Amino acid sequence: MIKIPEVPLTQSHRKHPELMSLFTTVEARFLTDEELAEYVRVLPNAKQRADVARIMRLREQEVVEQVVDYIFRDYPFEKFHPLARVKAIRDIRTVVAYIMLAMLMDDPRWLRDKLLLWLRTILQSFRFPDKEAQTRKVAFGGQEDSTAKQLKPEQRAIYATYTKLKSRFLEEFDESGAALVGPYFQQVTETLSAS
Numbered sequence: 001m002i003k004i005p006e007v008p009l010t011q012s013h014r015k016h017p018e019l020m021s022l023f024t025t026v027e028a029r030f031l032t033d034e035e036l037a038e039y040v041r042v043l044p045n046a047k048q049r050a051d052v053a054r055i056m057r058l059r060e061q062e063v064v065e066q067v068v069d070y071i072f073r074d075y076p077f078e079k080f081h082p083l084a085r086v087k088a089i090r091d092i093r094t095v096v097a098y099i100m101l102a103m104l105m106d107d108p109r110w111l112r113d114k115l116l117l118w119l120r121t122i123l124q125s126f127r128f129p130d131k132e133a134q135t136r137k138v139a140f141g142g143q144e145d146s147t148a149k150q151l152k153p154e155q156r157a158i159y160a161t162y163t164k165l166k167s168r169f170l171e172e173f174d175e176s177g178a179a180l181v182g183p184y185f186q187q188v189t190e191t192l193s194a195s
Helices: 020-025 033-042 044-074 084-105 108-125 133-138 146-150 153-170 175-192
Strands: none
Touching: 020 033, 020 084, 033 044, 044 084, 044 153, 044 175, 084 108, 084 153, 084 175, 108 153, 108 175, 146 153, 153 175
16 A cells, blocks of 8 residues: 655745746646746756756657557556546646646645645546456566555556656656656655555
């Protein structure tokens, strides 16, 4: 059983006097180049965070669609949920936007409190189907992830989705970029699939 992880306290930029209104305005969407330029003007030492956010914005649609294609090969969402593909893409893109914003704020607690605890309740209420039997053995590179084995069947799809999202997004960054955003993707995976 996975439990909701503790979230470290950071020196969040969320309430920075020059950025507070920007963060409120852009909630649940990606920042434009102009907004990222304003962010860097206020926090010049955070330019790399802005660069990571820009890459996330440019790559998110393609990456999310690839993840949904990958997950839907193993999990029969479309058999049980009308508009499953459309809703999955919408929801995952929203999560990516919140990850990007939390990374810019340097605030994992905001991500947990603003989105993840609520979304976890919603996602787990759907009782998603487990993998179809013929694909069950090839989930994560030929063998099922040990954490996935510990989860309830309806939690496995959530875990698999956000594990794949993390691994696919981290391919887009160099080591330092991955270090900035990777913990947020991990937080999402652990929180959304927690019991």
